């Protein structure tokens with residue numbers, strides 16, 4: 001078909017009319033009277049085709065627009081989501097910044113505290129050092145004092161021991177002199193008696209006892225009977241317990257002891273030599289009695305005494321239960 005300008009004009013008119021319709025439906029223009037009917041039909045067909053094309057285009061654009069609109073909506077949602085995420089992230093960032101600031105402050109506070117602690121530590125170290133020094137000084141002083149005091153104590157102990165020994169030695173010397181004096185006294189008495197001419201009534205005779213109960217223990221103890229009943233020529237010394245012969249001749253001695261629940265063991269001794277012994281065994285009896293007596297020749301100055309010979313400890317009764325006697329019998 002050959003398209004003329006007329007065709008084109010008609011076509012444009014129809015399109016304009018159809019686009020202007022309110023309901024969007026393409027209105028087919030009514031046939032104008034006077035037009036050639038075949039021609040008219042061709043135009044209608046052509047227009048219809050154009051209209052259909054346009055309609056499909058409009059549909060396509062409409063769909064596209066709808067899609068675009070829809071996509072736009074999704075995009076909006078996405079953007080809104082993104083925005084909310086962004087807000088959250090911003091919040092979190094702010095919080096982190098706050099925490100960081102707090103941490104910074106804490107660290108600076110801690111630094112301050114640390115500096116303070118360091119200062120205190122230094123002070124404590126100084127105090128410690130000075131205390132150590134003072135302690136060392138005191139310890140040194142104490143050590144030297146202890147050394148000094150120990151030396152003094154040693155010295156004192158030595159001096160004391162020395163003094164005690166001196167006293168004991170002195171005491172022994174004194175004892176010996178005392179014994180000697182006592183013996184000399186007896187001998188002097190005898191000399192005086194001899195010069196005067198000794199009568200029988202003036203010759204040696206003594207009876208001595210223990211003034212009270214006494215405990216004896218250990219061998220070799222000289223028993224000094226301290227209660228003198230009589231001692232005619234004073235030849236017996238109650239202080240030393242020793243009888244000294246004022247002249248040569250025959251003498252007799254006897255002794256008795258009583259004890260309870262312990263052995264009695266004693267002897268009469270002449271110049272360190274036992275001349276008569278006594279023994280009383282403790283046989284679970286309350287009373288143990290032992291006695292001895294003897295005769296002996298003495299030279300002038302010979303000494304006689306009673307000596308304890310038991311090793312244990314024995315309580316001996318005093319008074320009339322324990323006594324020592326002796327007397328001159330006859331001259332040579």
Ligand SMILES: *[C@@H]1O[C@H](CO)[C@@H](O)[C@H](O)[C@H]1NC(C)=O
Pocket residue numbers: 099102103106
């Ligand atoms: C800062 O110190 C306070 C008190 O000690 C503590 O509660 C807080 O957790 C600290 N903050 C940080 C971020 O360390």
Ligand SMILES: *[C@@H]1O[C@H](CO)[C@@H](O)[C@H](O)[C@H]1NC(C)=O
Pocket residue numbers: 130133134137
């Ligand atoms: C400790 O002793 C030394 C020397 O003996 C002295 O120089 C120092 O001052 C003393 N220190 C004290 C704390 O007494």
Ligand SMILES: *[C@@H]1O[C@H](CO)[C@@H](O)[C@H](O)[C@H]1NC(C)=O
Pocket residue numbers: 138141142145
């Ligand atoms: C050591 O002895 C001296 C002198 O007696 C005294 O002054 C000082 O206090 C003593 N020192 C100690 C630590 O006892």
Ligand SMILES: *[C@@H]1O[C@H](CO)[C@@H](O)[C@H](O)[C@H]1NC(C)=O
Pocket residue numbers: 154155158159162
């Ligand atoms: C103890 O004293 C005696 C007598 O004075 C003396 O000879 C001796 O050296 C002293 N010993 C000590 C350890 O001082």
Ligand SMILES: *[C@@H]1O[C@H](CO)[C@@H](O)[C@H](O)[C@H]1NC(C)=O
Pocket residue numbers: 177178180181184
């Ligand atoms: C005892 O007598 C003897 C001899 O006469 C004499 O040497 C001695 O010094 C006297 N002893 C005492 C302590 O008087």
